[in-house]
Amino acid sequence: MANEFEVENVSLDGWKKYFKIQLFKEIDSTNSELVRRGNSLLPLLNEDGSLTVNGGIFNNTLVLAESQTSGHGRLGRFFYSPSLTGAYFSFSVVKEGGIKNPAMFTVSSAVGVCRAIKKLFGTTCSIKWVNDVFCGGKKVCGILTEGIVNSSKGIVEAAVVGIGINLATQNDFPKELREKAGGISSEEFLSEKKIDSQKLIFCCMDEITAILASGENVIPEYKKLSCLLGKELDVSPVIGQEKSFKAKALDITDDAGLLVELADGTKKILHSGEVTLHSFLG
Structure with a gap:
């Protein structure tokens, strides 16, 4: 209690x-x-x-x-x-x-x-x-x-x-x-x-x-x-069977999604998932 x-x-x-x-x-x-x-x-x-x-x-x-x-x-x-x-x-x-x-x-x-x-x-x-x-x-x-x-x-x-x-x-x-x-x-x-x-x-x-x-x-x-924008990230999806991938963080959308650019130049908005940046500046 x-x-x-x-x-x-x-x-x-x-x-x-x-x-x-x-x-x-x-x-x-x-x-x-x-x-x-x-x-x-x-x-x-x-x-x-x-x-x-x-x-x-x-x-x-x-x-x-x-x-x-x-x-x-x-x-x-x-x-x-x-x-x-x-x-x-x-x-x-x-x-x-x-x-x-x-x-x-x-x-x-x-x-x-x-x-x-x-x-x-x-x-x-x-x-x-x-x-x-x-x-x-x-x-x-x-x-x-x-x-x-x-x-x-x-x-x-x-x-x-x-x-x-x-x-x-x-x-x-x-x-x-x-x-x-x-x-x-x-x-x-x-x-x-x-x-x-x-x-x-x-x-x-x-x-x-x-x-x-x-x-x-x-x-x-x-x-x-944000400490992510403009940085290279490792993205680990938590929904579905999609594998982890590398991407660059470009922007935060109006509904709080993370806009990223993949290695092939395509863009994607993330609304879930785990992102890893190996160094933080504060």
């Missing part, structure tokens, strides 16, 4: 006007928790596309955890989620008519996280399509958007967006992760500036909710922050 913990140095009064907030000392996964809830409350939409009573209950739920025992990212990869040095949170969105493009929640969240890190730490990050944020050449944040699907209607009724951020890395950070993953800053800096995981979470949510509420087009900023 997950235990709740207190948020320090953050006033929840304003946030409680917009979000149903629950905080845990430890949980398996904030995303898994919200996905379970969403599925248990189906249907979230009426036949005319409006929110049901349960849809209203589930919409704008925010779950935070001090640590996760089974944090995960895309393709089911384990996300190391220790206490004290990480920020782990998920929020839900139920929209009238359903969720048309879940990837845009990932893109908006990635830009929001970059803005928050810039504001708190003065550090400019980069984004690896579609869901990873890098600082200083190492991954510091992963974002996972999952859909709540009403199979009887064949539509995605809600989106659950999960975000995991490494503020700093401790000595016990797994050896196999140290070369690829890192923290935004040092524990000394965090202590000096009085920045903790909760302060970062709510700064991120400030930025993300502002983007989503305004309908801001963040694709231009997402492109500017």
Whole structure:
């Protein structure tokens, strides 16, 4: 059973006007928790596309955890989620008519996280399509958007967006992760500036909710922050039997697809798959 913990140095009064907030000392996964809830409350939409009573209950739920025992990212990869040095949170969105493009929640969240890190730490990050944020050449944040699907209607009724951020890395950070993953800053800096995981979470949510509420087009900023454009990539499809191939990243489309050029000069838009770039500039 997950235990709740207190948020320090953050006033929840304003946030409680917009979000149903629950905080845990430890949980398996904030995303898994919200996905379970969403599925248990189906249907979230009426036949005319409006929110049901349960849809209203589930919409704008925010779950935070001090640590996760089974944090995960895309393709089911384990996300190391220790206490004290990480920020782990998920929020839900139920929209009238359903969720048309879940990837845009990932893109908006990635830009929001970059803005928050810039504001708190003065550090400019980069984004690896579609869901990873890098600082200083190492991954510091992963974002996972999952859909709540009403199979009887064949539509995605809600989106659950999960975000995991490494503020700093401790000595016990797994050896196999140290070369690829890192923290935004040092524990000394965090202590000096009085920045903790909760302060970062709510700064991120400030930025993300502002983007989503305004309908801001963040694709231009997402492109500017991309560390892939113009680079040679290894692409590993995750759908179908297509083999891995090499390509050059050309652009990000308006619906968050990755436009690439293959070795034979043909162009292709990727909406799924894993891309690998062997060096990051930050």
